[in-house]
Amino acid sequence: MPQVYALAPLTSGGYWSFIALLAILVGLLTFIYFSTLPEISKIISFGLLLLTLFAFSWVFYKADDSKLIIGDDTLTLDVPFYAITLPLAEVKIKEIQRLDWQRDPDLKLESRHNGVGMAGYQLGWFKLSNKQKAFVAMSEEQNLVMIPTLRGYRIILSLQEPDRLLSR
Incomplete structure (x- = not known):
């Protein structure tokens, strides 16, 4: 039976970032509609x-x-635009851990290579300070979990209940 772990919801900063972005896009659409182009x-x-x-x-x-789903033989990350499914055999289950950037500064996000990066929401592929690649779905810096894979990248998620996953 699959276990479902909800990713942390957007913080107020994330909500306001999206609202501001959407308002700017609507403003640009209005400007273009009434322009003399x-x-x-x-x-x-x-x-x-x-x-x-x-x-x-x-x-x-x-x-x-968004959610993380761990089935009998797969790990699925259900996020916008970037759904990922991996066989559990390619996930280093025993090495899943909480991530604290004070303790692990080499795992901090350095640059975004493909994805969404705005105040309060990071989603997509990033390069870490240690030059490794990571897939990130993060709405807050607390409750971060790092999931190493055998594919040469890590998955970094902010979960609502990280201890529930770690106790599995």
């Missing part, structure tokens, strides 16, 4: 911004519904 430029710009607005709205909506 050539028609083809207006259509393309409007379409691309509308697509961006829908994408970020979906990430905002799904951010609080």
